Amino acid sequence: MASEKRVVFRSTWLPWLLLAPQLAVIGVFFFWPAAQTILQSMQQQDAFGTSTQFVGLDNFRSLFADPSYLASFKTTAVFSVLVAGLGIALSLILAVFADRVIKGALAYKTLLIWPYAVAPAVAGVLWLFMFAPSIGVVSYALRKAGMDWNHLLNSNHAMTLIVMAAVWKQISYNFLFFLAGLQAIPKSLIEAAAIDGARPWRRFWTIVFPLLSPTTFFLLVINMVYAFFDTFGIIDAATEGGPGKDTAILVYKTYYDGFKALDLGGSAAQSAVLMFLVIVLTVFQFRFVEKKVQY
Amino acid sequence: MVERNRFLTFLSHAVLLLGVMIVAFPVYITFVASTHTAEAIVQAPMPLLPGDQFWHNYAAVLTGAEKGPGSGAPVARMMWISLVTALVISIGKIAISLLSAFAIVYFRFPFRMFFFWAVFVTLMLPVEVRIFPTYKVVADLGMLNSYAGLTIPLIASATATFLFRQFFLTVPEELTEASRMDGAGPMRFFIDVLVPLSATSIAALFVIQFIYGWNQYLWPLLVTTDESMYPVVIGIKRMISGGDSAQQWNLVMATAMLAMVPPALVVMLMQKWFVKGLVDTEK
Numbered sequence A: 001m002a003s004e005k006r007v008v009f010r011s012t013w014l015p016w017l018l019l020a021p022q023l024a025v026i027g028v029f030f031f032w033p034a035a036q037t038i039l040q041s042m043q044q045q046d047a048f049g050t051s052t053q054f055v056g057l058d059n060f061r062s063l064f065a066d067p068s069y070l071a072s073f074k075t076t077a078v079f080s081v082l083v084a085g086l087g088i089a090l091s092l093i094l095a096v097f098a099d100r101v102i103k104g105a106l107a108y109k110t111l112l113i114w115p116y117a118v119a120p121a122v123a124g125v126l127w128l129f130m131f132a133p134s135i136g137v138v139s140y141a142l143r144k145a146g147m148d149w150n151h152l153l154n155s156n157h158a159m160t161l162i163v164m165a166a167v168w169k170q171i172s173y174n175f176l177f178f179l180a181g182l183q184a185i186p187k188s189l190i191e192a193a194a195i196d197g198a199r200p201w202r203r204f205w206t207i208v209f210p211l212l213s214p215t216t217f218f219l220l221v222i223n224m225v226y227a228f229f230d231t232f233g234i235i236d237a238a239t240e241g242g243p244g245k246d247t248a249i250l251v252y253k254t255y256y257d258g259f260k261a262l263d264l265g266g267s268a269a270q271s272a273v274l275m276f277l278v279i280v281l282t283v284f285q286f287r288f289v290e291k292k293v294q295y
Numbered sequence B: 001m002v003e004r005n006r007f008l009t010f011l012s013h014a015v016l017l018l019g020v021m022i023v024a025f026p027v028y029i030t031f032v033a034s035t036h037t038a039e040a041i042v043q044a045p046m047p048l049l050p051g052d053q054f055w056h057n058y059a060a061v062l063t064g065a066e067k068g069p070g071s072g073a074p075v076a077r078m079m080w081i082s083l084v085t086a087l088v089i090s091i092g093k094i095a096i097s098l099l100s101a102f103a104i105v106y107f108r109f110p111f112r113m114f115f116f117w118a119v120f121v122t123l124m125l126p127v128e129v130r131i132f133p134t135y136k137v138v139a140d141l142g143m144l145n146s147y148a149g150l151t152i153p154l155i156a157s158a159t160a161t162f163l164f165r166q167f168f169l170t171v172p173e174e175l176t177e178a179s180r181m182d183g184a185g186p187m188r189f190f191i192d193v194l195v196p197l198s199a200t201s202i203a204a205l206f207v208i209q210f211i212y213g214w215n216q217y218l219w220p221l222l223v224t225t226d227e228s229m230y231p232v233v234i235g236i237k238r239m240i241s242g243g244d245s246a247q248q249w250n251l252v253m254a255t256a257m258l259a260m261v262p263p264a265l266v267v268m269l270m271q272k273w274f275v276k277g278l279v280d281t282e283k
Helices: A014-040 A058-065 A067-100 A105-117 A120-131 A137-144 A155-183 A187-195 A200-211 A213-230 A232-238 A250-260 A264-292 B006-033 B038-042 B054-063 B075-106 B112-124 B131-140 B147-154 B158-169 B173-181 B186-197 B199-214 B218-223 B232-239 B249-269 B271-281
Strands: A043-045 A052-054
Touching: A014 A264, A014 B075, A014 B112, A014 B131, A014 B147, A043 A058, A043 A264, A058 A067, A058 A264, A067 A105, A067 A155, A067 A213, A067 A250, A067 B006, A105 A155, A105 B006, A105 B249, A105 B271, A120 A137, A120 A155, A120 A232, A120 B006, A120 B232, A120 B249, A155 A213, A155 A232, A155 B006, A155 B271, A187 A200, A200 A213, A213 A232, A213 A250, A213 A264, A232 A250, A232 B218, A232 B232, A250 A264, A250 B131, A264 B112, A264 B131, B006 B249, B038 B249, B054 B075, B054 B249, B075 B112, B075 B147, B075 B158, B075 B186, B075 B199, B075 B232, B075 B249, B112 B158, B131 B147, B131 B218, B147 B218, B158 B199, B158 B271, B173 B186, B186 B199, B199 B249, B199 B271, B218 B232, B232 B249, B249 B271
Parallel strands: none
Antiparallel strands: A043 A052
């Protein structure tokens, strides 16, 4: 824990007043709904919402017995591994080359970071438009090249589409962190290796890449969280979870079951599972981040 | 770099240019599509050079003059709603986080650290994990289709509170002593000393939170059912309905351009603050 202030102000009511807005918001919009989620996840409502009955862990039991939920887990795993893996690899390549160039470095950086500002849903629409089976530019080119692209029918195509859109949006973020990581590596280390005769390729794998591993690991966690939660807009705009339910990641399914299928108990149980996942990921992230920070 | 290697320098520029082009390609296509007629776009392959319908299309979407198969609400109104929402969320988050960090660092009161951790654990409760009950609270409070509903549930901020607390802890004690000696009360000290000192953190957070607010999707999707309260990101989604070729893609793409421009400008023009904000919020 960080140190405490020696000099403080004395007032019995002022600190409460200062805290009040924040506490009101988190109480009403965070903790109360979160408690409701957990409560509802153990309840079952009839079709008209007239009676509610406590069912314990039944919702969870039926959830994990439901093949479509397990399929959604698998979809989420495939999606997030692809997004994190590709996003990290591509942005590392760009960052390594951006770290080399002297002329135009700022221009490259500016031109690579702006997709961060694009809303996920807008990114989904952009990629949907390029790959729309009958009118998209890229789908047209693919058809000319002999590939019949149709993400409305082919679930692999649909998955490819959302992965591309999600990676495109995230590259800027990864790129900035890799570039910062690369610039923090002492030049003398690299020069020493060069004097010893190590070629650039070898220097990258034996010096630069190992020194970047904390950044890479940090980005891995961040990208997983991104793929799990922040890609809802991309999926809703590009595929709406389809074809069938083949691109419905956990968050999408929770939303769909709650708001479209109106299965409140089931949706609440899914929310509770998600809550557990966030807690695990956050704890993981913080344990790691504490080790990373060296001021 | 360490040695002069013409080949590697050439390769670096080639890779970076390729990267820049791939990153820009979707937006280029979007821009091109937004400058043609709907008929020109649905004829595959669509034109790859900008057309002459720029003014017509943008004027049409901004005023909502041309009705497509989906929602045809005026985009100017949506942009306004997005702007207000993004500003209220970013300024609101910064304001309430500054106040709570000030309370936690500069006062002693019961359950102080308990409240700090209570704010902190909200990190683990994103909207996605409490969708329905949060929606219900907002509905019960009569905040659907209102600015309050779009913004207030999003303005708590664990990261900002944490960041300001960390920063306040580094402010020298002498400053506090000096201003107390001069007879300044806590609020005077807060406004005249702490807030100006935090200016760079505030600017950095503002950039990140503005983008966060502008790009909200799931939450406005739930709480806005009335066309006149759609933020622009929701508006785009609502414009698309039916099959590929039934869309007025030129108008959808013009709206997409309009939705991208303000946050992209913020990132590019305030690049320094943006980078600082990203690094700070991840600590």
